[in-house]
Amino acid sequence: MRRTLALVVAATVTATLLAPAAAHASPPARPGLERALADLVGTGPPGALVQYRDARGAWTGSAGVAELGRPGRVDPHGVFRIGSVTKTYTSVMVLQLVGEGRLRLTDPVERWLPGLVPGGDRITLRQLLGHTAGLWDYTDSLGDYPELYRDRDKQWRAEDLLALATSHEPLFEPGTSQAYSNTGYLLLGMVLRSVTGHSYQEELSRRITGPLRLEHTAMPADSALPGPHAHGYVEIDGALTDFTRMTPSWASSAGGLVSTATEVNKFFAALFAGRLLRPAEQRELFRPVGAADHYGLGVYRVDVSCGLSVWGHDGSIPGFETWAFQTLDGRQQVALSFTTARGDFGAAVTAVLDKAFCPG
Numbered sequence: 001m002r003r004t005l006a007l008v009v010a011a012t013v014t015a016t017l018l019a020p021a022a023a024h025a026s027p028p029a030r031p032g033l034e035r036a037l038a039d040l041v042g043t044g045p046p047g048a049l050v051q052y053r054d055a056r057g058a059w060t061g062s063a064g065v066a067e068l069g070r071p072g073r074v075d076p077h078g079v080f081r082i083g084s085v086t087k088t089y090t091s092v093m094v095l096q097l098v099g100e101g102r103l104r105l106t107d108p109v110e111r112w113l114p115g116l117v118p119g120g121d122r123i124t125l126r127q128l129l130g131h132t133a134g135l136w137d138y139t140d141s142l143g144d145y146p147e148l149y150r151d152r153d154k155q156w157r158a159e160d161l162l163a164l165a166t167s168h169e170p171l172f173e174p175g176t177s178q179a180y181s182n183t184g185y186l187l188l189g190m191v192l193r194s195v196t197g198h199s200y201q202e203e204l205s206r207r208i209t210g211p212l213r214l215e216h217t218a219m220p221a222d223s224a225l226p227g228p229h230a231h232g233y234v235e236i237d238g239a240l241t242d243f244t245r246m247t248p249s250w251a252s253s254a255g256g257l258v259s260t261a262t263e264v265n266k267f268f269a270a271l272f273a274g275r276l277l278r279p280a281e282q283r284e285l286f287r288p289v290g291a292a293d294h295y296g297l298g299v300y301r302v303d304v305s306c307g308l309s310v311w312g313h314d315g316s317i318p319g320f321e322t323w324a325f326q327t328l329d330g331r332q333q334v335a336l337s338f339t340t341a342r343g344d345f346g347a348a349v350t351a352v353l354d355k356a357f358c359p360g
Contacts, residue, residue, distance in 0.1 A: 036356075045345060046065055047073075047339050048062065049230075055331060060077070078230060079216055083320060085314065090189060093204070097196075103125060105125050127184070128185070134177065135170060139250075178290045183254075212266055235342055242319075304357045304358055320338075
């Protein structure tokens with residue numbers, strides 16, 4: 001969940017790819033994408049999976065192992081933690097409420113969460129969505145990996161997480177700058193609850209996963225990762241520690257969802273096709289925020305090597321990384337998930353996106 005608004009750069013090495021698995025129709029083989037996925041695993045992640053979709057169908061592949069010390073392959077249709085890709089789902093639900101006339105992007109936080117945020121009368125929902133509210137990121141106060149691992153089964157209250165953020169002075173006056181903050185999306189989840197009277201999962205089911213028939217996309221109630229999945233790791237005291245099991249409550253509406261590559265792609269396809277938002281809110285989704293003209297309201301733009309611009313979001317949560325991007329016309333999509341351990345994988349991720357969208 002600790003993200004930047006740009007891709008990072010690192011070196012790439014080679015690994016061994018497991019045979020790709022077909023999902024629905026099978027487009028022609030993608031040897032460049034296969035090699036890029038193998039190279040990604042070679043930088044340190046134990047395992048990775050990717051689904052590429054275009055008008056010809058879906059190509060799904062995996063590399064590496066599902067669990068260190070065991071030979072089992074990564075299930076390319078398995079469940080994984082999507083981290084901050086959750087923010088796009090949260091943004092969509094807020095924008096749906098705007099389209100229904102139940103919220104306005106200009107509404108101050110104070111209107112819906114009275115007394116919870118110092119200066120909340122000067123912070124708008126649009127600023128929360130676009131990371132221009134200036135609020136301290138509560139995840140910076142949660143401690144390091146050993147502390148998170150110790151508390152991995154703890155059920156966090158949103159109000160307690162918010163208190164971590166508001167105990168710090170704001171980073172800047174609302175609307176005067178931009179800084180990625182999970183606190184904004186934590187607050188948006190609280191606003192959803194305040195407006196609808198329902199939990200995040202209830203609204204997610206009613207507004208997104210139910211209509212789109214996404215059976216594996218959810219906010220888990222406990223620390224287990226449901227369904228087939230690879231294991232994610234973090235380094236604690238010099239040793240790799242399995243961090244697969246953890247409560248999503250600390251990540252909440254900023255990063256707590258789980259899903260599959262197929263369902264992530266289905267969500268973004270529906271979103272970009274205008275099936276989830278009305279035209280006015282669809283325009284707001286992609287409207288540039290502040291000086292960062294590549295960032296909208298819960299989505300951002302990446303320019304790949306062939307000059308193509310793709311939109312989506314990435315996500316990081318202990319043990320897992322997710323990247324989900326597609327062209328605005330919906331003709332090409334990529335959903336990438338990999339488990340983490342050690343290594344600097346930035347350039348290898350960039351290479352996967354390049355080989356997916358720029359196969360030549």
